[in-house]
Amino acid sequence: MTNWLNRGLGFAVPLLIALLVSAVVLLAIGENPLDTFSLMLTEAFGSPRRLASTLSAATPLLFTAIGTAICFRAGVFNVGADGAFLIGGLAAVVAGFSLPAELGWALAPICLAIGAIFGAAWLFIPGWLLAKLEVDEVVSTLMLNFIAAAITGYLVNGPFLSAQSGNNVTPLVHEAAELSRLMPPATLHSGFLIALAILAAYAFWTRRTSAGLEGAWVGLNRRFSRVVGVSVQRTIILAMVLSGVVAGLGGAAHGLGQLHRFTDGFSAGYGFTGMAVALLGRNTPLGMLIGSILFGALASAGTTIQLFSNIPLDLVNIIQGIVMIFAVIELGRITIRRRSKT
Amino acid sequence: MTTIALSAANIWKSYGSVQANRGISLSVAPGEIHAIVGENGAGKSTLMRVLQGIERPDSGHVTVMDREVAFSGPGDALAHGIGMVHQEFMLAPDLSLLENLVLGDEPVSFGRGAFARIDWQAAEAQGRELAQRIGIEVDWHRRAGAAPVHIQQFVEIIRLLRRGTKILILDEPTAVLAPQQVTELFDLLRRIREDGTAVLFISHKIREVTALADRVTVIRQGEVAFAAAVSETDGEEIASHIVDGHNPVTDNVKRGTPGSIVLNVTGLSAASVEKSHPLHDISLTVHAGEIVGLAGVAGNGQVELMEALFGLRAATGKVELKGTDLSGLDADRRRAAGIGFISADRRHEGLAIEASIEENTIAGAHRAAPISNGLWLSLRARKAVALERLKRLSVKYGTLRDPVGSLSGGNQQRVVFAREIAGPPQLLLVSQPTRGVDLNGIAAIHSILRDFRDAGGAVLLVSEELDELQVLSDRIVVLAQGRIVGELGADADRRDIGRLMVMEGAGV
Numbered sequence: 144m145t146n147w148l149n150r151g152l153g154f155a156v157p158l159l160i161a162l163l164v165s166a167v168v169l170l171a172i173g174e175n176p177l178d179t180f181s182l183m184l185t186e187a188f189g190s191p192r193r194l195a196s197t198l199s200a201a202t203p204l205l206f207t208a209i210g211t212a213i214c215f216r217a218g219v220f221n222v223g224a225d226g227a228f229l230i231g232g233l234a235a236v237v238a239g240f241s242l243p244a245e246l247g248w249a250l251a252p253i254c255l256a257i258g259a260i261f262g263a264a265w266l267f268i269p270g271w272l273l274a275k276l277e278v279d280e281v282v283s284t285l286m287l288n289f290i291a292a293a294i295t296g297y298l299v300n301g302p303f304l305s306a307q308s309g310n311n312v313t314p315l316v317h318e319a320a321e322l323s324r325l326m327p328p329a330t331l332h333s334g335f336l337i338a339l340a341i342l343a344a345y346a347f348w349t350r351r352t353s354a355g356l357e358g359a360w361v362g363l364n365r366r367f368s369r370v371v372g373v374s375v376q377r378t379i380i381l382a383m384v385l386s387g388v389v390a391g392l393g394g395a396a397h398g399l400g401q402l403h404r405f406t407d408g409f410s411a412g413y414g415f416t417g418m419a420v421a422l423l424g425r426n427t428p429l430g431m432l433i434g435s436i437l438f439g440a441l442a443s444a445g446t447t448i449q450l451f452s453n454i455p456l457d458l459v460n461i462i463q464g465i466v467m468i469f470a471v472i473e474l475g476r477i478t479i480r481r482r483s484k485t
Numbered sequence: 486m487t488t489i490a491l492s493a494a495n496i497w498k499s500y501g502s503v504q505a506n507r508g509i510s511l512s513v514a515p516g517e518i519h520a521i522v523g524e525n526g527a528g529k530s531t532l533m534r535v536l537q538g539i540e541r542p543d544s545g546h547v548t549v550m551d552r553e554v555a556f557s558g559p560g561d562a563l564a565h566g567i568g569m570v571h572q573e574f575m576l577a578p579d580l581s582l583l584e585n586l587v588l589g590d591e592p593v594s595f596g597r598g599a600f601a602r603i604d605w606q607a608a609e610a611q612g613r614e615l616a617q618r619i620g621i622e623v624d625w626h627r628r629a630g631a632a633p634v635h636i637q638q639f640v641e642i643i644r645l646l647r648r649g650t651k652i653l654i655l656d657e658p659t660a661v662l663a664p665q666q667v668t669e670l671f672d673l674l675r676r677i678r679e680d681g682t683a684v685l686f687i688s689h690k691i692r693e694v695t696a697l698a699d700r701v702t703v704i705r706q707g708e709v710a711f712a713a714a715v716s717e718t719d720g721e722e723i724a725s726h727i728v729d730g731h732n733p734v735t736d737n738v739k740r741g742t743p744g745s746i747v748l749n750v751t752g753l754s755a756a757s758v759e760k761s762h763p764l765h766d767i768s769l770t771v772h773a774g775e776i777v778g779l780a781g782v783a784g785n786g787q788v789e790l791m792e793a794l795f796g797l798r799a800a801t802g803k804v805e806l807k808g809t810d811l812s813g814l815d816a817d818r819r820r821a822a823g824i825g826f827i828s829a830d831r832r833h834e835g836l837a838i839e840a841s842i843e844e845n846t847i848a849g850a851h852r853a854a855p856i857s858n859g860l861w862l863s864l865r866a867r868k869a870v871a872l873e874r875l876k877r878l879s880v881k882y883g884t885l886r887d888p889v890g891s892l893s894g895g896n897q898q899r900v901v902f903a904r905e906i907a908g909p910p911q912l913l914l915v916s917q918p919t920r921g922v923d924l925n926g927i928a929a930i931h932s933i934l935r936d937f938r939d940a941g942g943a944v945l946l947v948s949e950e951l952d953e954l955q956v957l958s959d960r961i962v963v964l965a966q967g968r969i970v971g972e973l974g975a976d977a978d979r980r981d982i983g984r985l986m987v988m989e990g991a992g993v
Contacts, residue, residue: 351861353852356844366834370826371798371848371904372817 157469201439204392209418223284225414226291229245231391239316270383322400334396490683568645576629728983778958895926
């Protein structure tokens with residue numbers, strides 16, 4: 144019982160504080176906070192179409208959140224989901240326009256798999272460095288994010304630049320490689336369903352597999368893990384690789400489902416928002432689902448809200464930022480655990 | 486003329502129901518080296534904490550330079566000229582030795598406060614002068630963390646002398662030093678003594694006490710058991726007072742009936758953890774149906790030996806279990822081969838304290854049938870295995886999902902046993918099984934161990950409680966400085982065991 148209460152509070156408190164602070168900001172600029180909040184609610188969830196756009200915005204966050212959570216629960220502070228998202232996204236898109244279109248229905252799954260493999264390979268690097276050479280994973284994954292952005296930025300402006308359309312984009316993927324739209328004309332695509340499937344798989348993996356159990360033990364206590372016969376090194380590498388699979392798959396779904404191509408600025412900080420979602424949801428499947436929808440709602444409401452009110456888009460960003468800051472209070476706990484793990 | 490540099494008179498101090506100091510008195514004169522010896526848990530540390538002003542005694546007085554004092558905190562003791570060198574060095578590893586020397590009390594040539602200019606030349610001159618006075622050489626510009634341990638220790642001593650320390654307390658200063666370095670330290674301490682500094686020297690090694698000290702006080706169970714001028718006693722007499730002569734009542738204790746050899750160790754050597762001794766050429770056997778007790782002062786290689794046997798620490802030499810060579814295998818494989826491991830550090834190694842009772846109970850068995858089918862786990866089998874294991878050792882708990890940290894110490898330890906003897910293993914490596922466990926729990930854990938032995942299991946038992954070793958073991962092997970220095974029957978006079986523990990193998 145108390146466990147549930149704790150978890151619920153852990154989720155609600157950052158949100159409530161963020162709303163309070165935003166209310167103060169709104170009052171200061173002469174707006175009625177209640178009106179604004181209800182407008183935001185309507186914009187995010189008020190109609191099937193709006194709901195679809197919220198879920199569409201939540202999709203990449205759900206992927207990156209799960210990818211991050213896999214590492215966090217093993218005590219590996221991986222901040223590299225963004226890089227794997229980019230690499231996986233580009234790999235899938237390139238496959239999506241360069242593989243023969245004749246592959247038909249098989250093309251989309253192949254492209255998704257390629258995205259997952261590239262994401263996995265990408266995060267294998269910091270996983271191996273951490274397990275074998277004790278290279279701090281925060282530094283390595285953060286730096287790999289910059290490298291991923293630079294590599295994809297170069298490729299999209301050079302070798303893979305589209306001949307037809309303007310600048311900084313690749314050609315469109317074959318139609319066969321596209322993920323189907325669930326509620327046209329909304330952009331919500333079947334990548335959202337894949338994300339839900341991954342979430343279910345994550346829930347199963349954490350509770351019902353020995354590797355999932357071992358991940359939690361390594362996160363809680365490495366000396367204990369060794370004594371009960373768990374290889375800490377292997378568990379760390381596995382967490383990183385699985386994290387790369389999920390984040391890479393997220394990038395692939397985003398490319399094939401949302402944009403149908405790769406663009407410069409492909410990830411709008413999804414890796415980092417996903418990290419906040421993982422922290423806010425405390426790595427639990429339900430928590431991360433709610434968290435990603437929350438951030439998705441803020442993103443989709445934010446873009447439309449300024450059309451209908453005097454509220455600047457910045458305010459939405461402020462709310463988002465404040466939620467993240469208070470979600471990060473939880474991060475403080477994780478960091479302490481990281482320090483004491485040796 | 487000062488006659489007493491530091492004295493404690495009739496110090497009483499209790500923590501809850503534990504009487505750590507029961508009327509301890511001792512004094513040290515200027516220019517005297519006074520050794521304090523005693524078992525772990527005898528009350529030495531408490532006394533030192535009182536002398537340093539970290540703890541207030543329940544009753545009794547502390548006198549410094551012939552004047553009675555009441556310290557309000559550690560800073561107060563320092564101001565009265567009492568300085569302590571701890572086992573863990575307190576130097577900042579990334580600063581130079583010179584920076585460490587003056588840290589907190591820098592010589593200033595200009596300005597004050599945050600705008601002061603530190604006079605490094607003066608600092609170095611002071612350092613050189615002090616080093617010369619006690620007869621050592623220091624490369625002051627070396628990074629502290631990169632300096633040899635004995636140099637770090639000397640700099641700590643110089644640092645205290647520079648701050649006006651007249652009474653120097655050293656807590657087992659030789660534990661980290663090589664023999665050559667010990668000689669250097671002793672020369673240094675003798676020169677400090679000539680300057681009129683009083684030295685309190687805590688040690689477990691009788692040979693060091695007789696070589697260095699002027700007086701010796703033996704503390705046992707919170708009381709002064711023996712005090713004498715070193716010139717009027719000898720090592721044998723000192724050692725005989727460290728452990729009392731009251732053997733535990735073992736009349737009703739059922740001993741084991743040893744069978745064939747289960748564990749056979751030959752020539753095992755391993756590197757040490759910090760401030761402990763490396764293992765050197767350990768050979769021993771444990772038979773089926775036998776508990777072999779490993780006696781020794783803490784930090785003499787017990788941790789290393791147990792870790793090396795379980796595959797948690799790299800080692801050379803041979804470890805055989807029932808004739809199968811396990812050398813070089815990791816913990817996972819040794820567990821599978823039939824070794825159980827009860828860690829001395831229950832909270833940080835024996836258990837994942839925040840994980841559930843269920844997970845802690847089944848850990849290690851989670852990859853095999855019936856819990857796992859190779860792909861996923863059966864929650865029902867997992868629960869059944871946990872319930873069965875916990876029931877067998879009658880562990881008391883709320884629900885299986887509660888964090889194991891919510892249990893009492895005794896029940897936590899039973900969870901560890903429930904997991905480790907479930908196999909059942911052929912050999913159980915047990916360290917400090919009853920540390921932090923109440924009396925009922927102790928009896929229960931003892932009977933678990935005896936039952937395991939009587940069923941034909943082999944046990945290697947490390948304990949700092951001699952009573953426990955004598956009550957449980959069939960044989961006692963004494964470990965000192967990473968070597969086996971003797972073997973006795975379980976009913977041997979405990980003074981003999983104590984003597985072996987502190988005499989560095991003199992009795993072999």
